[in-house]
């Protein structure tokens with residue numbers, strides 16, 4: 414058995430005064446940051462978690478918020494509540510703006526300067542529009558709470574308008590990107606239309622809306638094996654989701670999307686689920702970056718050339734070429750925390766041994782795909798149950814797990830699924846006789862930060 418060392422409980426008969434404990438600063442309270450914080454829970458360290466939001470966002474279920482299936486609070490967790498179980502933690506609600514690795518300090522947006530002994534960067538990534546003209550202005554991204562709510566509210570504003578307007582042929586929603594996020598949101602929108610909205614909007618002839626997925630590649634879910642890609646395509650088609658494959662988006666207009674093959678498709682609401690990039694400020698931090706602007710780390714998650722700085726999660730570019738998903742973030746963040754304990758104890762760091770637990774994507778009720786580490790392929794109901802279990806288990810807080818199960822079961826379970834009642838927000842009255850148009854949630858108003866999804870277009 415290894416003797417406890419500095420930083421670990423029981424390392425010496427007497428504890429050093431708290432103020433002399435090494436200071437670990439973790440930037441970002443997402444999957445990676447929270448895992449790093451928790452790895453240090455029992456150590457004699459002072460941990461400061463810095464996040465520009467007061468809550469953690471469970472991004473994998475944001476599309477449920479955007480489609481009226483879950484309340485936003487179900488998938489958010491108040492970061493300061495982590496202190497209930499972890500007393501060596503302090504939470505600072507601010508944004509990191511610069512790092513001085515020589516002085517071992519970071520500067521926050523409110524000009525506060527915090528010194529660290531060890532720094533973990535886990536600030537995630539944001540939406541990339543690939544420079545597509547009009548995309549930032551006219552397409553709705555889905556990376557944050559406010560963005561998910563903006564999609565939901567914009568949808569209902571447009572539906573109410575269609576219900577009182579002369580043009581009652583229904584709306585057209587365009588989802589840009591056929592990766593997991595695009596497929597999940599398109600499938601959920603189609604089910605919302607078929608189960609909840611058709612009877613709710615008798616004023617709109619036919620369907621309340623059509624859904625089209627635009628994907629540059631020839632198939633959806635390109636990260637999955639061929640048989641699962643075909644299954645997903647068939648399931649989307651069975652739900653009347655139109656697929657425009659083989660052409661990317663050249664421009665987004667207020668009422669249309671122009672494709673790279675020259676075609677123009679009308680769009681009442683365009684959802685951007687097509688790519689991610691590091692936050693702009695990362696390029697000013699004087700850190701080694703890869704060709705995509707992510708922070709380069711060694712196998713132990715330490716930033717290349719910096720002994721006391723780690724990066725984990727979506728922002729980290731490791732030698733292992735890990736996907737930008739929750740599991741690499743959790744395992745990378747936890748590993749960074751454990752390496753800090755090693756360094757404090759005078760032990761060498763060890764490389765991350767990533768355990769691939771597989772990838773899941775849900776298409777709708779009883780329909781999902783799962784590629785479990787390349788060994789097991791799941792589809793249909795078994796994959797859906799695994800998806801449900803994994804997503805509920807991954808939420809922070811038992812209250813969130815409880816309300817999410819209730820929300821998902823009332824959307825999908827027997828008895829409920831034929832007439833689910835969507836969760837709605839503020840929808841201004843539509844009064845066509847007056848000059849003042851109904852206020853419409855716009856993409857630019859959705860969030861101070863712009864962000865989006867995992868998949869590439």
Ligand SMILES: Cc1cc2nc3c(=O)[nH]c(=O)nc-3n(C[C@H](O)[C@H](O)[C@H](O)COP(=O)(O)OP(=O)(O)OC[C@H]3O[C@@H](n4cnc5c(N)ncnc54)[C@H](O)[C@@H]3O)c2cc1C
Nearest residue numbers: 441443444445465472473508509536537726727737738739
């Ligand atoms: C819509 C959507 C669906 C997804 N679905 C899945 C899925 O089904 N399965 C899956 O495995 N993965 C999924 N992902 C990907 C997964 O969510 C990410 O890989 C994961 O969140 C990355 O974790 P992270 O800790 O690196 O970053 P994040 O979870 O993004 O956390 C970063 C944190 O840093 C904070 N931050 C950012 N900049 C600063 C700053 N300058 N100062 C202070 N704080 C800052 C942010 O507020 C945020 O809290 C999805 C992503 C999206 C957007």
